[in-house]
Amino acid sequence: MSTSPTTGTRSTTVPEEAAVRRALFSAPRPSRPSAVAAAFTFGWRGMLKVKHVPEQLLDVTITPVMFVLLFTYLFGGAIAGSTGDYLDFILPGILVMSVLFTTVYSGVALNTDVTKGVVDRFRSLPIWRPAPLVGALLGDSARYLVAGTVIIVLGVVLGYRPGNGVLGVLAALALVILFAFALSWAFTTLGLLMRSPNAVMNAGFMSIFPITFLSNVFVDPDTLPAALEWFVDVNPISHLVTASRGLMDGGLEADSVAVSLGTAAILTAVFAPLTARLYRNKI
Amino acid sequence: MSSTLAIEATGLVKTFGTTRAVDGVDLAVRSGSVYGVLGPNGAGKTTTIRILATLLRPDGGEARVLGHDVVAEADAVRGVVSLTGQLASVDEDLTGRENLILIARLLGLGRAEAKARAAELLEAFGLAEAAGRLVKHYSGGMRRRLDVAASIVVTPQVMFLDEPTTGLDPRSRNQVWDIIRALAAGGTTILLCTQYLDEADQLAEGIAVIDHGKVIAEGTPGQLKASVGAGALHVRLLDPDQRSAAERVLTRELDVVHLEPDPAALSAPCADADRGAQAVAELSRAGIGIANFSLGQPSLDEVFLALTGHPAEEEPAEDEVIDEERAA
Numbered sequence: 001m002s003t004s005p006t007t008g009t010r011s012t013t014v015p016e017e018a019a020v021r022r023a024l025f026s027a028p029r030p031s032r033p034s035a036v037a038a039a040f041t042f043g044w045r046g047m048l049k050v051k052h053v054p055e056q057l058l059d060v061t062i063t064p065v066m067f068v069l070l071f072t073y074l075f076g077g078a079i080a081g082s083t084g085d086y087l088d089f090i091l092p093g094i095l096v097m098s099v100l101f102t103t104v105y106s107g108v109a110l111n112t113d114v115t116k117g118v119v120d121r122f123r124s125l126p127i128w129r130p131a132p133l134v135g136a137l138l139g140d141s142a143r144y145l146v147a148g149t150v151i152i153v154l155g156v157v158l159g160y161r162p163g164n165g166v167l168g169v170l171a172a173l174a175l176v177i178l179f180a181f182a183l184s185w186a187f188t189t190l191g192l193l194m195r196s197p198n199a200v201m202n203a204g205f206m207s208i209f210p211i212t213f214l215s216n217v218f219v220d221p222d223t224l225p226a227a228l229e230w231f232v233d234v235n236p237i238s239h240l241v242t243a244s245r246g247l248m249d250g251g252l253e254a255d256s257v258a259v260s261l262g263t264a265a266i267l268t269a270v271f272a273p274l275t276a277r278l279y280r281n282k283i
Numbered sequence: 284m285s286s287t288l289a290i291e292a293t294g295l296v297k298t299f300g301t302t303r304a305v306d307g308v309d310l311a312v313r314s315g316s317v318y319g320v321l322g323p324n325g326a327g328k329t330t331t332i333r334i335l336a337t338l339l340r341p342d343g344g345e346a347r348v349l350g351h352d353v354v355a356e357a358d359a360v361r362g363v364v365s366l367t368g369q370l371a372s373v374d375e376d377l378t379g380r381e382n383l384i385l386i387a388r389l390l391g392l393g394r395a396e397a398k399a400r401a402a403e404l405l406e407a408f409g410l411a412e413a414a415g416r417l418v419k420h421y422s423g424g425m426r427r428r429l430d431v432a433a434s435i436v437v438t439p440q441v442m443f444l445d446e447p448t449t450g451l452d453p454r455s456r457n458q459v460w461d462i463i464r465a466l467a468a469g470g471t472t473i474l475l476c477t478q479y480l481d482e483a484d485q486l487a488e489g490i491a492v493i494d495h496g497k498v499i500a501e502g503t504p505g506q507l508k509a510s511v512g513a514g515a516l517h518v519r520l521l522d523p524d525q526r527s528a529a530e531r532v533l534t535r536e537l538d539v540v541h542l543e544p545d546p547a548a549l550s551a552p553c554a555d556a557d558r559g560a561q562a563v564a565e566l567s568r569a570g571i572g573i574a575n576f577s578l579g580q581p582s583l584d585e586v587f588l589a590l591t592g593h594p595a596e597e598e599p600a601e602d603e604v605i606d607e608e609r610a611a
Contacts, residue, residue, distance in 0.1 A: 020465035023407030025400070025438040030391035032362075041388045049376050052417060117370030121433065124336045125389055126362040 035128035039135040046139015049109070050146070056105055057143060061150050064098030068154060071218060079219065084159060091155040092172060092244040093217030096237065098151050099144045099180045100212060104204035106140050107187030111200045114192065114282060123282075130276045137184050144177045163250040172247040175260060179240050182264035185271035192278040216241050236263040289314040289349055289441050289472035290335060296343030297330050297496075304330040306496030307344065310474075312489070314349075317463065317473040319483030319490040319504075321586075327496035328476040329369055332443045335474065336366040348441055365439040369446050371430040375419040379410050379429050382418060386436045404432040408462070424455025431462050441472045448482060460485055480586055484508070492590060500590050510589065514579050516553040516562060521572035523547040529571050536562035553578060 033041065050057055068090065071079075076086030110133070113119045122132045152160075152169060162169050187204055194200045214232055221232040232238050236259060243256035290312035297305040305327045312318040322328050333339040335346055337357040345352065351359040366372070373382050380401050387397035405414045408428045418426060427447060434442060444463065448456040463486055467473055477483050483490045484504040492500040492507065500507060508514075516537065520529055523546040530549060533540045537551040537558065553559045559578040566573055 017461045017465045017468075019407040020462050021469055023403050024435065024466070024469045029437055030396075033389065033391045038389055041385065044388075045374070045377065045381075045385055048381055052376050052378075113374075116375060117368050117372045118374050120333075120336075120338060120366060120368040120370075121372035121386070122389075123338055124361055124364065124366040125386075126358060127389055131389075 032126055035131060038127040038131035039138060042132050042135020043138035043142070044135075046109075046136050047142055049139070050143055057102075057146060060102045060105065061098060061147055063101065064094050064147075064151055065154060067097070068094050068151070068158070072158065087155065087158055087160050088249065089245075090218065091151070091160050092248050093215070093241045094155075095148055095151045095172070096176055096241050096244055097212050097217055098147050099176050100183060100208060100237070101205075102140070102144055102147045103180050103184045104187050104201065104208055105143075106137060106184040107189075107191030107194075107200045107204055108197045109136060109140075110188050110191035111194060112197045115196060119279075119282065123279075129280060133188060133272075133275055133279060137181055137188070140184055141177055141181055144180045145173070148173050148176060162248040164248055168248045168250075172244040175243060175247065175257065176240065179260055179264045182267040182271075185268055185275055188275040189271045189278065192275060192282060211235065212237055236260065239263070287314050288312065289316075290318075290346070290474060292331075292335065292344065292346035294344035295331065295334060295341050295346055297327075297334060297339060298342050303496050305334065305341070308493065308496065308498055310346075310491060310498070312472060312474060314472055315467075315470055316489065317467045317475060317487045319487030320474065320476045320493060321478070321480060321483050321490050322476075322493040323478060326493045328493060329445055330496075331493070332366070332445050332474065332476055336364055336443050337361055338366075363440040364443060365434040365441075366443045367430050367434045367445065367447060369449070371426045373418050373426060373430050373433055376417065378415050378417055379405060379421070379425075380414040382429060382433055383436060386433045390437045392436075400436060404436065408432045409458075422455075424451050424458065427451060427455065427459055428462070431459065435466065435471075438466075438469060439471060441474070442466060443474050443476075445476045446478065447475070449478065456482075480504075480507075492586065494590075507586065514553060515550045516559045516576065516578050517543075517550045518548065518563070518566065518576040519545065519574045520547045520549075521574050525571045528569060529566055532565050532569050532571065533562055536565055547574065 068087075071090055072083050072087050076083035076090075080086035080089055113122075113132075119132070123129075152173070164171075187200070190203060191200050194203060214228070215235045215237040216232055217237075221229045221238070224232060239256040239259040240263075242253050243260050245251075246253040246256065288311055290310055292308055292310040295305050295308040295310075296303065308327065308331055310318075310320075310331075320328050320331065330339065334341045335348060335353060337353050337360050340354055345354070347353065348360045349363050351363070353360050374385070377385065383401035383404055384397045387400045388394070392400060402411075402414075405411045408431070410425060410429060410432070413421060413425060418429065421429065431444075431447070447463070448459050451459065460482070463473060463475070467486075473486075475483065475487060488503060490502065490504055490507055491498045500510070502510075516533075518529065518533070520526060526542070526547065526549065530540050530542065533549060533551050537553055540549055540551045542549055551562070553562070556578055563573065563576050
């Protein structure tokens with residue numbers, strides 16, 4: 001069958017009954033993929049989206065890049081005495097911020113799938129039921145890796161030299177991505193509760209923005225009013241930032257690493273089952 | 284329980300808030316047949332199909348697909364059915380090829396097999412050329428074809444099609460009809476929800492008419508149309524002043540004539556195309572100028588009027604009902 005676009009005649013551009021009949025699947029039905037295989041297939045789907053819709057990644061990378069430049073050169077001297085010192089302070093924090101901002105998109109993507117109807121197809125397939133969710137977050141983790149790498153490379157270009165070298169940076173990146181994976185479940189829950197991708201985006205950023213700013217990403221909490229200092233000190237994101245600084249620059253803060261891992265475990269334990277349940281019962 | 288039934292539902296009920304979207308639906312669909320579920324928006328068609336495809340749990344009644352209970356054996360049901368939803372259930376941010384490979388991999392085909400299968404389907408559905416384009420740039424007809432292709436990556440034993448041609452132009456609609464015929468010829472049982480009597484008539488051997496969540500009539504297309512009256516000849520004249528002359532001619536040819544609110548239009552019940560053509564020819568012979576004429580099958584409205592005494596009113600569309608449920 002020709003596929004020439006120029007001729008409008010029926011035989012060249014439309015499926016013919018006979019052609020469709022020939023294309024019916026005649027081999028025996030293949031056996032189902034394992035849960036892991038199905039999840040990885042959805043992860044592959046997520047990666048394809050990064051390829052086709054790079055704007056999403058751009059959105060969440062440009063803001064942190066702007067913050068790095070703005071804060072370092074505008075406030076760096078005033079806050080830390082020199083721009084170089086401030087860059088050392090701020091970079092691990094910006095790494096955390098940029099990756100955590102990206103997690104909102106997990107909820108947006110899931111909501112889009114629901115509103116566009118493709119979820120109906122996934123839910124009617126004979127596969128491990130949470131595979132689309134787990135797979136999507138695996139794919140998103142690849143995005144976190146890209147977002148994190150962009151920030152680190154930018155930092156190095158601007159003169160940031162992590163005290164613990166490549167291994168320290170990789171360890172921090174791994175911790176941040178793990179935390180982001182856990183936090184994504186909160187946003188997929190949100191994604192199944194809200195009515196439109198835009199609503200998820202707004203609600204998502206409205207929650208992640210203040211909670212990230214009210215941490216030790218930009219300033220030393222000692223300078224804050226008491227109530228605010230208290231909040232910043234208990235904010236798990238502060239612990240994640242402290243842990244990342246420790247891993248990257250030396251002076252490992254075991255407590256902060258533990259709090260980060262614990263928070264990640266709690267987020268996953270609460271929101272993963274909730275997401276799965278909402279997804280299963282989605283109308 | 285007869286083994287020749289592919290789908291059997293008894294007393295299905297689904298309530299959203301205070302709306303009984305499905306209110307005691309019974310269905311019996313013979314294996315290998317195309318069965319139409321006909322009704323207006325909000326009649327409960329989509330809800331019924333979603334229950335049968337295991338996407339919704341019924342609040343009452345039971346349904347079996349190829350002998351598997353849709354609630355207790357949902358996973359077994361998913362292994363034999365495929366669903367083409369009202370919204371084209373494809374991923375807009377992927378290419379056509381990637382969509383098919385994705386589904387093929389999820390159904391257990393190997394990497395190379397999945398690729399080959401995708402290519403085969405794209406070719407057969409006239410999408411080979413658009414294979415590498417993102418689906419969001421597809422036309423409605425192409426999207427729908429891809430959607431159906433995704434549903435037959437592995438030929439299902441039972442296929443649910445929810446308004447597969449709504450919003451398509453006539454040419455794309457014919458293409459989708461051809462595909463449905465080909466699937467049916469291959470032995471797949473097809474449950475087809477539609478708002479168009481014409482569509483059910485073209486494809487289905489049995490039809491259930493549903494309204495307010497209940498089956499209000501059931502039979503072959505022929506039986507349904509017979510119960511409704513077979514259709515009508517509609518004529519619009521060039522000159523309204525000739526209407527009484529036209530009325531005389533049509534009364535002679537077709538017995539009963541209605542004068543329409545439009546002063547230039549008349550209609551007459553007419554079951555037989557030859558008699559309709561004859562009547563139009565007689566009008567010309569009598570020197571009566573005709574602006575246009577049509578010989579139509581009864582519309583869904585006429586079916587509803589005949590079956591229920593009320594026209595097929597536009598109820599809140601089912602997605603609105605669903606939205607209400609989401610909000611609740």
